[in-house]
Amino acid sequence: MADHALTVPLRSPLAQYADRLAAATRTSDGAVRLAELPFLTQVDVRLDAKGAAAEAVGLALDLPLPLQPNTVVRAGELTALWLGPDEWLLVAPPGGERDLEGRIREAAGEEPVSVTDVSAQRTTLLVTGPRAHDLLAHGCPLDLHPRAFGSGRCAQTTLGRTQIVLVARDEPRAGFWVLVRSSFAGYLADWLLDAAAEYV
Template identity: 40%
Template sequence: MADARRISPLADRARIEAPDGAASLAELPHLGRLILRADGAAAARAVKKALGAEPPTEPNTSSRSKEALMLWLGPDEWMLVTEPGSEEALFDQLKDALSETHCQLVDVSDQLTNIELSGARAREILMKLTTLDLHPRQIGPGDVAGTTFGSVTATLFVTDDVKKHETQRFQLIVRRSVADYMWCLLAEAGREFGLPEQQPRSGETMRP
């Protein structure tokens, strides 16, 4: 049940599209997000017990349970992403299962936001902004990477629910205070493919 008093970091940014499906940009507002820090097999067992699936142990990958997408952030750190409004229930589920384990579970739903970049040229847009190799043989559906895009750090998630005829979609999970910069940066990188210009809220210019 949405609370109208809550404003997502990019609430003032409507979805933008380039012609012919070249690219589109939209915020996925108010997703539930938790960070879990825990180590070892005990933690994996506890999460499996609570959610029915283990968190990913392979670096830079993800896994899914019914309620949550689990992103590997580090050897002892995961981000759990869930539907808007579900983060409290997820938190309680995990907290109970992890009560005997040394761990830390924190709600970061407000700290970050997810921006979805899709379209035929989405990969090319991202390639301009990062040194990470984004070729499909290097990074594919379900992969996760924390790296720099332009001047800010963000977590990249290569969506894993793409159907056969669809082009790959990407999510950038970015801190609230730099979300508008990231939005404008992505739009700027997509201008040659037809994304409309976006003026940064802070008044700076993207193009010198």
């Protein structure tokens, strides 16, 4: 019997906000720009940072796992975020989950490692522009001054009472990634749009 399963197109958690985010960007005179980066590959990796698997995985990915707390390492389109002494989040373009998982498992071999695809758990908001720091500072308890939270930094924190992973991007004027659980994405988008009204 033929399989007649319905194929439903993917819909991002913030699809209904696309026009509002774009409108805020147009009216803010470039002070703040907001956009969703939907469907990024996100793979959570747990292993012993001092064990053989950490080095093997780093070699296989051509990206050493960051060992300094709250730091980011980037190589090409792959980004590794330090989340804890034995935990990292790997972020890559959409659709690379299986390949990334396979490479990590193969590199780790018999060493203990946990590899979990969490791509559907979160979406990513891009916050850029000259006033991006100011906008995020309205609702984030961290010191976001570039001296304290400059490029190549990340943190698990809150923004507008929502748990997020915040990443200071390393390219010039690249702004921030705000990784938020899909179930809270709409609330956070509303909060950002409201807070950004000050810069319109």
